[in-house]
Amino acid sequence: MSPAPALSTVTIGNGPVALVTDEYRVPDARGVVLLWHGGGQTRHSWKATAEHVARAGWTAVSVDTRGHGDSTWAPDGDYSMDVLVGDVVAAAQRYPSPVLIGASLGGLMSLVAVGTGRVAARGLVLVDVAPRIERDGTRRIGEFMRRHAETGFADLDEVADAVAAYNPHRPRPTSTDGLRKNVRRRDDGRWYWHWDPRMMRADADEPSRQVDVDMLRSAARRISVPTLLVRGRQSDVLSEEGVRDFLELVPHAGFVDVGGTGHMVAGDDNDAFGGAITEFLARV
Structure with a gap:
């Protein structure tokens, strides 16, 4: 068990946008885990997970996505997937070869960043999101x-x-x-x-702005790093069919179905989620 992490606030610049992060740094860390929240959340939603990760010997960095929390709002109002993935790239430049953990919108950002080769990640965890998600x-x-x-x-x-x-x-x-x-x-x-x-736009059902599903599927097929998909068993966003589809696209991926949780898996059961993450990190 690693000593208590040193917590500090770190700002990462990407052009006119400043991304505010909480860095949970441990000495002699095994690596860095970058945590990306879902649309409408903040870096604080990862607090318990970051502490789990730090206790497992990894430096954890939870990021406020642009337009969220304490990070800068996009001056031009552009929150397209390409721009959001650019923020993942900027963070990975500061913390090379990270493990990316992303929930919902943060998961799509991470999937695209890794699958298109824009980030050379060490591992990838998607939380209740995949190329096939449920419209309702x-x-x-x-x-x-x-x-x-x-x-x-x-x-x-x-x-x-x-x-x-x-x-x-x-x-x-x-x-x-x-x-x-x-x-x-x-x-x-x-x-x-x-x-x-x-x-948000009037014609969008969630803040990923209706990302091209074919692009997501193409990116998923090109993922070669260790990968874990985590689903909240009561989720109305990621169905069992969506899980099967993802595992066909990424055959080497692992899968964990967390009982008693919905779309906000980490917040619904921090202990179960943290345990699944630390088990995955032990194999990366």
């Missing part, structure tokens, strides 16, 4: 993200109610303090999601 699930994400984007919330209790309605299988938190990392209070006194509303 992504539509529900889009509706949730758009519902309060312009109007905001009167207080943090309203934020907690909205999150609880979206994730009914997860207990509503007794304290709303943790939600302060996901919203910002503006001059009008209302609380708004931390992400750039321009990331």
Whole structure:
């Protein structure tokens, strides 16, 4: 077991955009794991996973994707997959040969970065996402993200109610303090999601902006590094059919189905997810 990591905030530049990260550095690390969250989340969603990774002897770096958290909003409003993958490339230049772990949108970014050869990764973990995802699930994400984007919330209790309605299988938190990392209070006194509303379009069901599925499948076929697909068993985004399709595209990939979890696998069961990740890292 490695000693407690040294936690620091590190900023990675990519043109006009500054990507804010939390770096959990351990001495004599086996390597670096770059953690990419899903659309509408922040780097803080990886805190427990990053600590698992650090205890296993790896330096973990959780990144706020552009337009999210403390990272810069895209000056031109461009959140296309090509631009987002460019941010993965910028991070990998600072941390060469990383293991990439990506959830949802972050998983698609990681898949494309590795499958197109733009990042020479040591390993890849996709969390509840694959080239084939379910329309109803992504539509529900889009509706949730758009519902309060312009109007905001009167207080943090309203934020907690909205999150609880979206994730009914997860207990509503007794304290709303943790939600302060996901919203910002503006001059009008209302609380708004931390992400750039321009990331969503009226014709998009989720923030990947309807990435070309054929491109995703082509990228997946070219993945040769050790790969793990993790699914939340109650997920309405990644189905069993989507898993089978991915395993046909990437025959050497491993697969873990985490019971009692939905699309937000890591947040639903940090211990089970962290255990699956550390087992994978032991083989990389």
